[in-house]
Amino acid sequence: MFIAFMGIFCIAANLLTLIVIARKRSLYTKPFNVVLMSLCVSDLLSAIISPLIYYRSPVRGGRNYDLPEFVCKISITVDHWTTIATMLHILSFIIMRLAAVAKPYHFKKFTAKHAAGLVLGIWSGTFGSSGWIKYLTLGLARNKRSGVISCRPLKKWLTLVSQYNTYGVPTLLYAPCSLVIVLSVITTVLLVRRRQRKLARNEAAFVMDQNRAIVQVSLIVASFLLGYLPEIVYRALYASLGHSRTWNIYAFDSARFICLRISECLNPIFYNIASSSIRSATAELLQRISSCGSSACRTTPTPVASNGVDS
Template sequence: MKSTNMTNYNAVTPVNHFSVGNSSSHIEPYQRPFDDLGIQLSGVIIFTFLIIGIALNLLTILVICKYKKLRNLFVYFIFSLCVSDLISAIISSLFWYRRTLGFDLWEIPDFFCKFFWAADITTTFSTALHIMAFAVLRWIWLNFPTKKIKTRTALIIISLIWFLCITCGFVPYAIFCGSRIRDRYGKTMDARWPACTLNPEWIEEYLLFQRIAFPIFLYVPLGVIVIVSVIIVVQLRASIQSGIGDALGSTARMNRRRQIMQAVLQLMLIVISFLIGYVPFTAYEFWSLQHHPNTRYHRVFDYWFGMSEYLCIRFSECLNPIFYNIGSSKMRKCTIRYIKEKFGVNEPQIGNTWITTNNASRRQLSRINTNSRHA
């Protein structure tokens, strides 16, 4: 498809109204699908999620780096997921700009537009593949507890995931997307899109890419995640019911059951967070590529649908570090310990010192009393 010709489009004044050269009088002036309140409200929400997402994901990364006892193949996946969510949080400021101040005229270098789209789809694909691999490995761990999966294997899987996502996500989107003035009076999908988005001359190639890449990197992983999660829950329920009779059995059996419960809880929370973020994303992808009338209703609906699905992704990525700690008592303890050390909260050490000193004083006093009685 050829690029849009905008000779009669007033590109210098990206405000609330745009004028058309010698257009017929029945064409209504163009209005942005948002107002100043929308800019401010979306900015407050996105930048709040940006701060929370960076702080929580960076905290989890630092905790994993500091405490070697946390490191196992599942924690390496969590570490990589935090890196992905951290990148998403950082680039979310570009999303806010493209959906508000830069909606009609992208005034910063085009590089940032291409980088946003390329990095965004890379982290999207990466998240789906990470969680799918995490779920499958959890199933293997639950059903074959004696079978050891080497940490090296997990690192190879993670490296392969990032290689595929960069090759099949970052590179194509850097080609497909760009910033330009959009023809707000046209009848194409391009009319309701922000200035920084998919370039219309690549629409056919993008649709082919979507039919091939989205099932591989999103829909199949989503299906596997749901199926494996259901199987794990069913197996856990059957295991609990069969173990009611030996509830007073060996300590090792009870510890194993507790480990399984924590593992399943962690997986379920991660899956819930994934669904919160990426089901709306998938729905919007289908909507935005459909032909709809170029009316104000459809422009406003498209705008806020796109804004809402992105806020869902940001929300889910803020939940992830919280869920990692809820689902793992060891992770939770290390996180609390790390925060106390960094912020100078040494109460446990002070308390232990006081208790030790107090006990020693009591023992010394007891010896003095004993000696006095013997004397």
């Protein structure tokens, strides 16, 4: 029941945040918000397929995988694809924030169109480097000893899977995670120093901007570590120990699954906490939705801006 609630909340919260940013020009024209929109898409996809991931989980024990093979292929492919894409989105976000602090005048040339090209490159690049491998190598296979049918890499592709786990996973998962941690510390230190300089000059407006940036980076990285650090540790242990009895694969798999789902639920909340403009737009949209049951919502026409700017 708890997992089902998290899934429903995650889908609703990320979809709401995505709509909030997409419907306001003042929001979707900001490079950082373009990345946040793409992160919402990633969390949304992950939440939608999470029941299928749980169904395939070793927590279910020795039960047959009774779903069609294409469900096996698509669900695991999307899960792995969104994991790597999210990792690179967070890394890109931190690099953008670092560039905005270190080279603010140069970063002003980085527009929403550039950010859109960046996220498009992340999605296409991660699928080209990892997604197709998952889709190609997965299938339904019967265990010769237990007779249980499971969704797993097929025997004919084990060499490719081994090579990917040896070279691809460290490059696409471990390295970006390490960079996120290191660069987030550097970015936070620079933000704090810049805040102190602005504070000494009594520039209150700039101090508030630095405070919001510090909160935003801290919350996004904290949610990232909560969701993906257990995932990385699990993958590393599974690669080295497999189903060895020296560790409890079932308990760890459950823990990392729940941590990832909690992280996906927290992300849209943190986006609203860290951004007053997103928070205000969310409150406005929720108020409009809640009032749509009244006659006023049905009869009052929505004002249309004639100059293309938010009314």
